[in-house]
Amino acid sequence: MLRYEDITVGQALPARDHTASIVQLFMYNAAIWNPHRIHFDHAYATEEEGYPAIVLDGPLQGDWIGQVVTDWIGEDASLVSFGYANRRAAYLGETMTAGGQVEEKNDDTREVKVSLFLKNAEGEVTIPGHAVVRFP
Amino acid sequence: MPELLTPEIKARIGDANPTIHVEVTRRDIQKYAVSTGQTARKYLDGDEAPPLFHFGYSMDILPPEKLRKDGIAEDKLIPPLPLKRVMAGSSDTVYHRPIRPGDKLAITRRLKDLYEKEGKSGPLIFVVTEVVVETEDGEPVLNETTSLIAR
Numbered sequence: 307m308l309r310y311e312d313i314t315v316g317q318a319l320p321a322r323d324h325t326a327s328i329v330q331l332f333m334y335n336a337a338i339w340n341p342h343r344i345h346f347d348h349a350y351a352t353e354e355e356g357y358p359a360i361v362l363d364g365p366l367q368g369d370w371i372g373q374v375v376t377d378w379i380g381e382d383a384s385l386v387s388f389g390y391a392n393r394r395a396a397y398l399g400e401t402m403t404a405g406g407q408v409e410e411k412n413d414d415t416r417e418v419k420v421s422l423f424l425k426n427a428e429g430e431v432t433i434p435g436h437a438v439v440r441f442p
Numbered sequence: 443m444p445e446l447l448t449p450e451i452k453a454r455i456g457d458a459n460p461t462i463h464v465e466v467t468r469r470d471i472q473k474y475a476v477s478t479g480q481t482a483r484k485y486l487d488g489d490e491a492p493p494l495f496h497f498g499y500s501m502d503i504l505p506p507e508k509l510r511k512d513g514i515a516e517d518k519l520i521p522p523l524p525l526k527r528v529m530a531g532s533s534d535t536v537y538h539r540p541i542r543p544g545d546k547l548a549i550t551r552r553l554k555d556l557y558e559k560e561g562k563s564g565p566l567i568f569v570v571t572e573v574v575v576e577t578e579d580g581e582p583v584l585n586e587t588t589s590l591i592a593r
Contacts, residue, residue, distance in 0.1 A: 324479060333477035337470075338498030341506070343513040355512070364531060369478045369494045376493065377481060388493050389534030 308382040310416050310441035313408055319378045319420060321405030324370045326362055328398060334366050359397040364433075367396060370404040371422040371435045378420075383439040386417060390435035400426055406435070416441045446524045446558050446565055454521045458552040463578070464499055468543035471495060491541035494533075496575055496584065499549050519553050525567050525592040532589045538582040546578040554587065567592040 326334075328346075335345050344351040344361040351357045368390040375385065396402055406422035422435035468488035474495050475485035484490045502515040509515055541547070555570040569590040575583040 330477060330479070333473070337473040337477045339501040339503060340498075341509060341513040347513075350512075365494055365497045365533070366478060368533060369492065372493045373478070373480060376485075380482070381484075385493055385537050387534070387536045389532065391532035392530055 308379060310383075310411075310418070313411060313418055315408050315411060317408045319374050319406040319408070319422075321403055322370075322374065322377070323401050323403050324367075325401040326366070326398065328360070331360065331362065331366075331398065334363060338363075338365070357395070357397070359399060362396045362398065362400070362402075364392040367402060367424050367433050368392070368435070370402065371406070371424050371433060372437070374404050374406045374422055375420060375437045375439060379439050383418070383441045386438040386440050388435070388437040390422070390433050392433055394426075394430065394432040396424075396426060396432055402426060402432070406437075409436075446567060447556055451521050451523070452556055455553055455556055457519060458550055459519050462499060462549045464547050464549065466491065466541055466543055466545040466547060470498075471541075471543060474498065488543055493535065493537065495541060496547075496549070496573070496586070499547075499575075500551060500573060519551060519571065520569055520590075521556075523567055523569070523592050525565065527593050528590055529593055530591045533586060534588075535584055535586040537584050541575075541583060545583075547583065548576055548578055550574045561593065564593060 331345060344355055344357060345363055348360055351360050371390055372388055403425045406420045408418060409421050410419040417438050417440045419438050422437060423431045424433040425431055471488035471491045472486065475492060478492065480486055480492055485492050504515050551571060551573045554572045557568050559566050569592065571588050573586040577583060
Protein backbone atom coordinates (compact mmCIF):
# COMPACT_ATOMS: atom_id res chain seq x y z
CA MET A 307 0.00 0.00 0.00
CA LEU A 308 1.25 3.48 -0.90
CA ARG A 309 1.05 5.84 2.07
CA TYR A 310 1.45 9.63 2.02
CA GLU A 311 3.93 9.41 4.93
CA ASP A 312 6.28 7.11 2.99
CA ILE A 313 6.62 9.38 -0.06
CA THR A 314 9.73 11.56 -0.39
CA VAL A 315 10.35 14.55 -2.66
CA GLY A 316 12.67 13.53 -5.48
CA GLN A 317 11.53 9.90 -5.39
CA ALA A 318 11.22 8.31 -8.86
CA LEU A 319 7.94 6.78 -10.01
CA PRO A 320 8.21 3.33 -11.65
CA ALA A 321 8.98 3.80 -15.36
CA ARG A 322 7.53 1.73 -18.19
CA ASP A 323 8.40 1.27 -21.86
CA HIS A 324 5.73 1.39 -24.57
CA THR A 325 6.15 0.22 -28.15
CA ALA A 326 2.87 0.56 -30.02
CA SER A 327 2.23 -1.99 -32.76
CA ILE A 328 0.14 -1.12 -35.82
CA VAL A 329 -2.64 -3.26 -34.32
CA GLN A 330 -2.57 -1.37 -31.02
CA LEU A 331 -2.60 1.93 -32.90
CA PHE A 332 -5.59 0.75 -34.94
CA MET A 333 -7.44 -0.28 -31.77
CA TYR A 334 -6.72 3.09 -30.14
CA ASN A 335 -7.92 5.13 -33.10
CA ALA A 336 -11.00 2.93 -33.41
CA ALA A 337 -11.72 3.30 -29.67
CA ILE A 338 -11.54 7.11 -29.77
CA TRP A 339 -13.06 7.26 -33.31
CA ASN A 340 -10.12 9.04 -34.93
CA PRO A 341 -9.99 8.75 -38.75
CA HIS A 342 -6.86 10.95 -39.14
CA ARG A 343 -4.91 9.14 -41.88
CA ILE A 344 -1.39 9.88 -40.54
CA HIS A 345 -2.15 7.29 -37.82
CA PHE A 346 -2.96 4.30 -40.06
CA ASP A 347 -2.20 5.05 -43.73
CA HIS A 348 1.55 4.64 -44.24
CA ALA A 349 1.59 5.80 -47.88
CA TYR A 350 -0.43 8.91 -47.03
CA ALA A 351 1.67 9.78 -43.96
CA THR A 352 5.01 9.43 -45.76
CA GLU A 353 4.28 10.43 -49.37
CA GLU A 354 1.60 13.13 -48.91
CA GLU A 355 2.61 14.63 -45.57
CA GLY A 356 6.33 13.85 -45.52
CA TYR A 357 6.48 12.03 -42.18
CA PRO A 358 9.16 9.33 -41.79
CA ALA A 359 6.53 6.77 -40.73
CA ILE A 360 3.04 6.43 -39.27
CA VAL A 361 2.61 9.02 -36.49
CA LEU A 362 1.72 7.96 -32.93
CA ASP A 363 -1.30 9.85 -31.57
CA GLY A 364 -0.32 12.57 -29.07
CA PRO A 365 -3.14 11.73 -26.62
CA LEU A 366 -2.16 8.03 -26.67
CA GLN A 367 1.32 9.03 -25.51
CA GLY A 368 -0.27 11.42 -23.01
CA ASP A 369 -2.18 8.43 -21.67
CA TRP A 370 1.07 6.51 -21.25
CA ILE A 371 2.46 9.15 -18.89
CA GLY A 372 -0.91 9.28 -17.10
CA GLN A 373 -0.52 5.57 -16.40
CA VAL A 374 2.73 6.28 -14.57
CA VAL A 375 0.59 8.08 -11.99
CA THR A 376 -2.48 5.82 -11.93
CA ASP A 377 -0.31 2.67 -11.68
CA TRP A 378 1.70 4.27 -8.87
CA ILE A 379 -1.28 5.36 -6.72
CA GLY A 380 -3.51 2.35 -7.42
CA GLU A 381 -6.54 2.59 -5.12
CA ASP A 382 -4.56 4.45 -2.45
CA ALA A 383 -5.05 8.04 -3.69
CA SER A 384 -7.22 9.97 -6.14
CA LEU A 385 -6.19 11.97 -9.18
CA VAL A 386 -6.82 15.71 -8.73
CA SER A 387 -5.28 17.02 -11.95
CA PHE A 388 -3.20 15.82 -14.88
CA GLY A 389 -1.64 17.63 -17.83
CA TYR A 390 0.77 16.97 -20.69
CA ALA A 391 2.27 18.85 -23.63
CA ASN A 392 3.14 17.33 -27.02
CA ARG A 393 6.62 18.74 -27.83
CA ARG A 394 7.90 16.29 -30.45
CA ALA A 395 6.28 13.68 -32.66
CA ALA A 396 6.98 9.96 -32.28
CA TYR A 397 6.54 7.27 -34.90
CA LEU A 398 5.42 3.68 -35.22
CA GLY A 399 8.23 1.37 -34.14
CA GLU A 400 9.73 3.74 -31.59
CA THR A 401 10.01 2.62 -27.99
CA MET A 402 9.00 5.37 -25.61
CA THR A 403 9.77 5.40 -21.89
CA ALA A 404 7.22 6.89 -19.48
CA GLY A 405 8.29 7.95 -16.00
CA GLY A 406 8.22 10.69 -13.40
CA GLN A 407 9.24 11.87 -9.96
CA VAL A 408 7.77 13.42 -6.83
CA GLU A 409 8.15 17.22 -6.85
CA GLU A 410 6.21 18.50 -3.83
CA LYS A 411 4.26 17.32 -0.81
CA ASN A 412 1.61 19.42 0.92
CA ASP A 413 1.00 18.16 4.45
CA ASP A 414 -2.09 20.37 4.90
CA THR A 415 -3.97 19.00 1.89
CA ARG A 416 -2.16 15.62 1.73
CA GLU A 417 -1.60 16.31 -1.95
CA VAL A 418 1.50 15.21 -3.86
CA LYS A 419 2.68 16.92 -7.03
CA VAL A 420 4.62 14.84 -9.55
CA SER A 421 6.40 15.69 -12.80
CA LEU A 422 6.11 13.24 -15.66
CA PHE A 423 7.92 12.59 -18.91
CA LEU A 424 7.88 10.53 -22.06
CA LYS A 425 11.32 10.02 -23.60
CA ASN A 426 12.43 8.53 -26.90
CA ALA A 427 15.40 6.18 -27.40
CA GLU A 428 17.73 9.20 -27.72
CA GLY A 429 16.66 10.31 -24.25
CA GLU A 430 14.84 13.42 -25.50
CA VAL A 431 11.74 14.36 -23.53
CA THR A 432 9.02 14.40 -26.19
CA ILE A 433 6.12 14.94 -23.78
CA PRO A 434 6.51 16.57 -20.37
CA GLY A 435 3.60 16.30 -17.95
CA HIS A 436 2.47 16.89 -14.39
CA ALA A 437 -0.13 15.59 -11.98
CA VAL A 438 -1.49 16.16 -8.49
CA VAL A 439 -2.83 13.29 -6.40
CA ARG A 440 -4.59 13.41 -3.04
CA PHE A 441 -4.22 10.87 -0.26
CA PRO A 442 -6.93 10.08 2.30
CA MET B 443 3.96 43.80 -33.61
CA PRO B 444 1.31 43.39 -36.32
CA GLU B 445 -2.14 42.42 -35.16
CA LEU B 446 -2.86 39.04 -36.69
CA LEU B 447 -6.05 38.41 -34.80
CA THR B 448 -8.67 40.72 -36.27
CA PRO B 449 -11.68 41.85 -34.20
CA GLU B 450 -13.74 39.50 -36.37
CA ILE B 451 -11.61 36.50 -35.33
CA LYS B 452 -11.49 37.55 -31.66
CA ALA B 453 -15.29 37.88 -31.61
CA ARG B 454 -15.41 34.08 -31.75
CA ILE B 455 -13.98 33.78 -28.21
CA GLY B 456 -16.70 32.35 -25.99
CA ASP B 457 -18.40 30.36 -28.77
CA ALA B 458 -19.41 26.83 -27.80
CA ASN B 459 -20.27 23.72 -29.76
CA PRO B 460 -23.69 22.16 -29.15
CA THR B 461 -23.54 20.02 -25.99
CA ILE B 462 -22.94 16.33 -26.70
CA HIS B 463 -24.94 13.80 -24.68
CA VAL B 464 -23.43 10.35 -24.17
CA GLU B 465 -24.16 7.23 -22.15
CA VAL B 466 -20.94 5.61 -21.00
CA THR B 467 -20.79 1.85 -21.56
CA ARG B 468 -18.49 -0.66 -19.88
CA ARG B 469 -17.52 -1.95 -23.31
CA ASP B 470 -16.35 1.50 -24.47
CA ILE B 471 -14.17 1.82 -21.36
CA GLN B 472 -12.74 -1.67 -21.91
CA LYS B 473 -11.88 -0.89 -25.55
CA TYR B 474 -10.10 2.29 -24.50
CA ALA B 475 -8.29 0.55 -21.63
CA VAL B 476 -7.00 -2.32 -23.78
CA SER B 477 -5.96 -0.06 -26.66
CA THR B 478 -3.91 2.21 -24.37
CA GLY B 479 -2.13 -0.68 -22.62
CA GLN B 480 -3.63 -0.15 -19.16
CA THR B 481 -2.67 -2.64 -16.46
CA ALA B 482 -5.12 -1.65 -13.68
CA ARG B 483 -7.96 -4.17 -13.28
CA LYS B 484 -10.61 -1.46 -12.71
CA TYR B 485 -9.86 -0.01 -16.16
CA LEU B 486 -9.54 -3.34 -18.01
CA ASP B 487 -12.82 -4.54 -16.45
CA GLY B 488 -14.48 -1.24 -17.35
CA ASP B 489 -15.47 -0.41 -13.75
CA GLU B 490 -13.90 3.04 -14.10
CA ALA B 491 -12.56 5.05 -17.05
CA PRO B 492 -8.87 5.99 -17.32
CA PRO B 493 -8.16 9.75 -16.97
CA LEU B 494 -8.06 10.55 -20.72
CA PHE B 495 -10.97 8.30 -21.75
CA HIS B 496 -13.19 11.34 -22.43
CA PHE B 497 -10.91 12.43 -25.30
CA GLY B 498 -12.81 10.23 -27.77
CA TYR B 499 -16.06 12.04 -27.01
CA SER B 500 -14.68 15.17 -28.68
CA MET B 501 -14.53 13.36 -32.04
CA ASP B 502 -17.35 14.17 -34.47
CA ILE B 503 -19.08 11.12 -35.90
CA LEU B 504 -19.28 11.88 -39.62
CA PRO B 505 -19.42 9.79 -42.82
CA PRO B 506 -16.13 9.65 -44.80
CA GLU B 507 -17.34 12.04 -47.49
CA LYS B 508 -17.77 14.77 -44.87
CA LEU B 509 -14.11 14.53 -43.77
CA ARG B 510 -11.13 16.40 -45.22
CA LYS B 511 -8.60 14.55 -47.35
CA ASP B 512 -6.41 13.90 -44.29
CA GLY B 513 -9.35 12.19 -42.55
CA ILE B 514 -9.96 14.98 -40.04
CA ALA B 515 -13.35 16.61 -39.52
CA GLU B 516 -13.38 20.39 -39.93
CA ASP B 517 -13.13 22.01 -36.48
CA LYS B 518 -15.88 24.62 -36.71
CA LEU B 519 -15.20 26.00 -33.23
CA ILE B 520 -11.81 27.44 -34.19
CA PRO B 521 -12.00 30.26 -36.77
CA PRO B 522 -9.64 30.19 -39.78
CA LEU B 523 -6.31 31.59 -38.51
CA PRO B 524 -3.76 33.68 -40.44
CA LEU B 525 -1.03 31.24 -39.26
CA LYS B 526 -1.55 27.70 -40.52
CA ARG B 527 1.18 25.53 -39.00
CA VAL B 528 0.05 23.96 -35.72
CA MET B 529 3.21 23.10 -33.79
CA ALA B 530 2.28 21.94 -30.32
CA GLY B 531 -0.64 21.00 -28.19
CA SER B 532 -1.16 20.63 -24.50
CA SER B 533 -3.95 19.37 -22.27
CA ASP B 534 -4.64 20.09 -18.60
CA THR B 535 -7.51 18.43 -16.78
CA VAL B 536 -8.98 18.94 -13.32
CA TYR B 537 -10.91 15.89 -12.09
CA HIS B 538 -13.95 16.02 -9.83
CA ARG B 539 -14.87 12.35 -10.00
CA PRO B 540 -14.10 9.32 -12.22
CA ILE B 541 -16.29 8.39 -15.20
CA ARG B 542 -18.08 5.05 -14.69
CA PRO B 543 -20.27 2.80 -16.85
CA GLY B 544 -23.88 3.95 -16.93
CA ASP B 545 -22.95 7.62 -16.50
CA LYS B 546 -25.05 9.97 -18.60
CA LEU B 547 -22.74 12.83 -19.48
CA ALA B 548 -23.16 16.27 -21.03
CA ILE B 549 -20.00 17.47 -22.77
CA THR B 550 -19.53 21.05 -23.91
CA ARG B 551 -16.50 22.41 -25.77
CA ARG B 552 -15.88 26.14 -25.80
CA LEU B 553 -13.34 28.49 -27.40
CA LYS B 554 -11.87 30.05 -24.26
CA ASP B 555 -9.19 32.35 -25.63
CA LEU B 556 -7.23 33.40 -28.72
CA TYR B 557 -4.09 35.50 -28.33
CA GLU B 558 -0.83 36.23 -30.09
CA LYS B 559 2.78 36.52 -28.95
CA GLU B 560 6.05 37.27 -30.68
CA GLY B 561 8.14 34.08 -30.73
CA LYS B 562 11.86 33.71 -31.50
CA SER B 563 11.16 32.87 -35.14
CA GLY B 564 8.07 35.00 -35.70
CA PRO B 565 4.54 35.50 -34.46
CA LEU B 566 2.62 32.77 -32.64
CA ILE B 567 -1.11 32.37 -32.12
CA PHE B 568 -2.37 30.53 -29.03
CA VAL B 569 -5.75 28.82 -29.24
CA VAL B 570 -7.26 27.80 -25.89
CA THR B 571 -10.34 25.59 -25.68
CA GLU B 572 -12.16 24.19 -22.68
CA VAL B 573 -14.11 20.95 -22.42
CA VAL B 574 -16.56 20.72 -19.53
CA VAL B 575 -17.89 17.27 -18.66
CA GLU B 576 -20.75 16.97 -16.20
CA THR B 577 -23.55 14.51 -15.55
CA GLU B 578 -27.04 15.17 -16.88
CA ASP B 579 -27.90 16.10 -13.27
CA GLY B 580 -25.25 18.83 -13.29
CA GLU B 581 -22.63 17.06 -11.16
CA PRO B 582 -19.15 18.21 -12.23
CA VAL B 583 -16.98 15.40 -13.64
CA LEU B 584 -13.97 17.13 -15.18
CA ASN B 585 -12.72 20.30 -16.89
CA GLU B 586 -10.08 20.02 -19.58
CA THR B 587 -8.22 23.02 -20.98
CA THR B 588 -6.39 22.42 -24.25
CA SER B 589 -3.98 24.74 -25.94
CA LEU B 590 -2.69 24.79 -29.53
CA ILE B 591 0.07 26.98 -30.92
CA ALA B 592 -0.01 28.07 -34.57
CA ARG B 593 2.92 29.73 -36.29
